[in-house]
């Protein structure tokens with residue numbers, strides 16, 4: 001059992017940093033562990049133009065702790081009315097790294113999302129041409145489809161057909177939660193990858209109802225049966241370059257989670273690497289954590305690998321019950337639990 005683990009500095013390919021007071025509260029947690037992160041654009045109102053993304057990037061830079069060299073990578077929020085020329089220009093200027101599909105009403109702040117994927121076919125055509133990654137929240141929203149089936153049905157009805165029509169499109173299937181998604185990504189070409197969160201590797205859907213209803217285990221896509229969790233663990237730790245780290249850290253104030261209609265999202269940034277290290281160790285795959293956390297993502301995106309190294313120590317790490325913040329207290333992932341890895345910073 002190694003006493004420490006030194007890996008190339010990692011990146012997080014899926015984060016929600018929010019805006020205003022919440023942004024200032026949470027950005028340091030991501031910037032402490034990760035060199036770069038894909039910043040999701042589902043603000044209220046969402047980031048739907050290159051100019052909006054540039055302004056949001058400036059607000060993130062201004063909110064960073066002093067001396068941080070963290071680099072936000074911006075994703076554009078696609079709508080039925082996205083202008084392919086604006087998107088192409090944003091990508092060419094380096095302001096945009098990717099663009100994100102939120103099916104309308106699928107998740108937090110998705111009301112302005114895409115109502116039918118055919119509405120963005122001209123945009124997808126352009127993205128395929130310029131090699132811009134297409135990020136997807138992969139759930140259908142039809143009320144008659146069971147919530148636990150929404151990802152699998154999305155593959156059949158949306159993602160499969162999109163890849164038939166745009167076979168060279170670079171696609172990141174975000175926060176996958178099912179065996180079907182793992183199999184889909186594995187059988188697709190090298191232009192299709194996926195992010196996997198720490199929480200979907202650690203819990204199955206029972207966690208939502210363990211002794212009572214557990215709002216802090218609720219996120220979208222919702223955790224699935226154990227068989228799916230095991231498939232995700234095999235995918236993340238199995239050495240395939242198609243799967244990479246994306247925490248989907250999604251903070252909501254305590255009052256918004258502990259509510260008659262609690263928000264979806266888990267704030268996992270504070271102990272993200274410790275969580276992944278725990279899973280990889282349990283799977284006997286600590287030697288594969290570096291590729292998952294620090295190599296597969298940048299290679300998929302066509303970005304350089306980070307130069308620095310970070311260190312994790314085998315030491316007890318107590319996760320606080322709450323993280324107090326100006327924007328309102330937030331309950332972190334694994335609140336009150338003790339982890340056996342501790343993030344020790346730059347190596």
Ligand SMILES: NC(=O)N[C@@H](CC(=O)O)C(=O)O
Nearest residue numbers: 016107108219220250264265
């Ligand atoms: N994952 C979540 O449950 N919530 C995310 C949105 C998302 O990634 O779907 C959020 O912004 O709160």
Ligand SMILES: [Zn+2]
Nearest residue numbers: 107137220221
């Ligand atoms: Zn999502």
Ligand SMILES: [Zn+2]
Nearest residue numbers: 016040248250
């Ligand atoms: Zn997300």
